[in-house]
Every structure is written in structure tokens, then in C-alpha cells.
Amino acid sequence: MVIFARKHFSQQNAATFSFLINMAIYLRAGLAIVRRFAVNAALPLFDAAVLFGGMYFLKNYWEHNQIYVQGGAYPALFMQVVVPSYIVFWLGGVYYSGGYDKPVHISRIVRGIAVGTLLILVGYALLNEDYRFSRALILLGAA
Numbered sequence: 001m002v003i004f005a006r007k008h009f010s011q012q013n014a015a016t017f018s019f020l021i022n023m024a025i026y027l028r029a030g031l032a033i034v035r036r037f038a039v040n041a042a043l044p045l046f047d048a049a050v051l052f053g054g055m056y057f058l059k060n061y062w063e064h065n066q067i068y069v070q071g072g073a074y075p076a077l078f079m080q081v082v083v084p085s086y087i088v089f090w091l092g093g094v095y096y097s098g099g100y101d102k103p104v105h106i107s108r109i110v111r112g113i114a115v116g117t118l119l120i121l122v123g124y125a126l127l128n129e130d131y132r133f134s135r136a137l138i139l140l141g142a143a
Contacts, residue, residue, distance in 0.1 A: 043100060048087050055083045055141050062137055078133050086141060090116040117142040 005017040056079065063073055093116030094100065099109040120138055 044091050051087045058137055058140050086120055089120050113142055
């Protein structure tokens, strides 16, 4: 279309038309990239939301029925930093073990969660006592 514009339009009109054509091409390419990212990120983002909700309910159950029966709660740092880092390890393990590849194999997903859990537990063992919240929540969250 740019060649056609240069051939059949005046110099100024051809430059304007070429500019508009190039802008349309770049806009379309940008939209294709955004769409491809959204399609590829939809399932991991949904998994992250489900894991975060599950960990929220597990934390509430665990702190009211097991740990802090007399009162108290986990610090806000747990849900704001620690749980999202757990989710990154679990979903990273699933991703690197091929859990998001087609066709979906449950064994790859389980292997990825197991690897992520193992990495979380290794890191947990190296943390200071102030940042060790609960191994049980790690294992229950992985389950």
C-alpha cells in the first residue's frame, strides 16, 4: 500500500498516507502482542488467584483453630509478601515442569508443585525465626 501511495499520490499526500498505513500496522501488531500475552497469562493468573484465595482461607482456619486459639493472628506480612512468594514458586515450578503446555498432563502439574514446595521449604529452613510462619500452611497450600 505504501508503494501504491508513492506511485499514485503527490509527495505530501503519499507521506501522510504512508504514515497512517505504518501506524495502523504498528497498532495491529501491538494489539496482537497484547492479546497473545493475555491469552498466555490468563490461566496462570487464574491459578494464582485460586491459590491466594485458598491460602487466605487456610490461614484463617489455621490461626483460629490451631495456632492462635487464645487470640492473635499472623502478621500482615504473611498475606502481603510470603503467600505471593509461595505462589510464584508453585506456579514457576508448574511452568518449568511443562504444566501449562498442551496437552495438559496432571503429572507435570503435580511435579511442578512438588518442586516448588521443595524450594519453598529449603528457603524456609534458611530464614530467620521471625520470618518462619508455618510449615503446615506450606504443605496444606501445596496440597
